[in-house]
Amino acid sequence: MNVTLIRTSQHNETIKTFYFKPDQPLRYIAGQFVELTITHSQPDTRGEKRWFTLSSSPTEKLIAITTRIVPTSSTYKKALNKLPAGSVVHMSEAMGDFVLPKNTSIPLVFIAGGIGITPFRSMAKWLIDTNDQRKIQLLYSVRDTEDILFKMTFNQPNITLIPHIADELLTVDKIIDYTNGLAGKHFYIAGPEHMTESLVSQLIKRDVSKYHIVTDYFPGYVQI
Ligand SMILES: Cc1cc2nc3c(=O)[nH]c(=O)nc-3n(C[C@H](O)[C@H](O)[C@H](O)COP(=O)(O)OP(=O)(O)OC[C@H]3O[C@@H](n4cnc5c(N)ncnc54)[C@H](O)[C@@H]3O)c2cc1C
Numbered sequence: 001m002n003v004t005l006i007r008t009s010q011h012n013e014t015i016k017t018f019y020f021k022p023d024q025p026l027r028y029i030a031g032q033f034v035e036l037t038i039t040h041s042q043p044d045t046r047g048e049k050r051w052f053t054l055s056s057s058p059t060e061k062l063i064a065i066t067t068r069i070v071p072t073s074s075t076y077k078k079a080l081n082k083l084p085a086g087s088v089v090h091m092s093e094a095m096g097d098f099v100l101p102k103n104t105s106i107p108l109v110f111i112a113g114g115i116g117i118t119p120f121r122s123m124a125k126w127l128i129d130t131n132d133q134r135k136i137q138l139l140y141s142v143r144d145t146e147d148i149l150f151k152m153t154f155n156q157p158n159i160t161l162i163p164h165i166a167d168e169l170l171t172v173d174k175i176i177d178y179t180n181g182l183a184g185k186h187f188y189i190a191g192p193e194h195m196t197e198s199l200v201s202q203l204i205k206r207d208v209s210k211y212h213i214v215t216d217y218f219p220g221y222v223q224i
Pocket residue numbers: 033044046050051052053054065066067068069070072073074075076077115118119216217218219220221222
């Protein structure tokens with residue numbers, strides 16, 4: 001489907017959200033992702049398509065993606081960064097199973113590494129708008145507390161936001177300290193591939209069932 005860029009919002013020096021209006025309603029579940037095509041001249045070897053988790057909630061009118069753009073970014077990111085409001089681009093249907101469990105009584109631990117916060121913003125906003133008060137501990141690994149995105153959305157009585165400064169490696173022992181134990185919880189992990197893979201294997205070694213771990217890894221991000 002085609003989507004029109006309506007506006008952007010710059011969170012800090014490098015992170016930006018792009019808001020699009022779809023030409024037909026996009027059906028999606030909080031936590032799902034889309035493929036966005038940005039055609040541009042002389043694309044580098046990484047090409048003109050990228051996957052992005054929607055940072056918007058299905059309860060919101062506009063569809064949003066949030067990404068990091070740095071001076072060394074790909075031609076894709078540079079073209080996206082320069083896209084003027086009113087531009088029409090192609091977006092795929094939403095897909096993916098990084099979505100909330102139906103059982104609302106399960107305590108959830110969300111673990112985000114940097115830009116991996118995007119699905120959690122979508123889920124948190126959806127929970128607020130549907131008046132769902134399930135208990136969530138959000139462990140958010142960032143380079144600096146200045147990098148914490150969507151503070152207003154996460155500032156809810158049922159959400160405990162726990163920032164972790166990425167200088168120190170996030171391990172399962174740290175997760176136990178922050179969350180007061182692993183038992184009975186479901187873990188949602190989104191972020192760079194190496195962080196996600198390492199935490200999954202550590203959780204499994206501590207007897208957390210693989211059925212209680214859901215992951216979304218973001219290729220292209222080596223560091224938080
Ligand atoms: C299911 C899924 C969901 C995703 N959701 C998101 C999301 O919500 N937000 C998001 O930002 N990304 C998301 N991603 C990742 C996204 O698709 C891109 O892979 C990622 O943003 C990197 O984009 P890029 O390749 O344009 O690299 P860039 O962002 O341009 O660069 C990433 C890093 O690579 C370095 N780099 C740049 N160019 C080169 C080069 N030529 N050679 C070597 N290194 C280089 C940069 O310095 C930077 O450190 C998701 C991926 C998947 C699969």
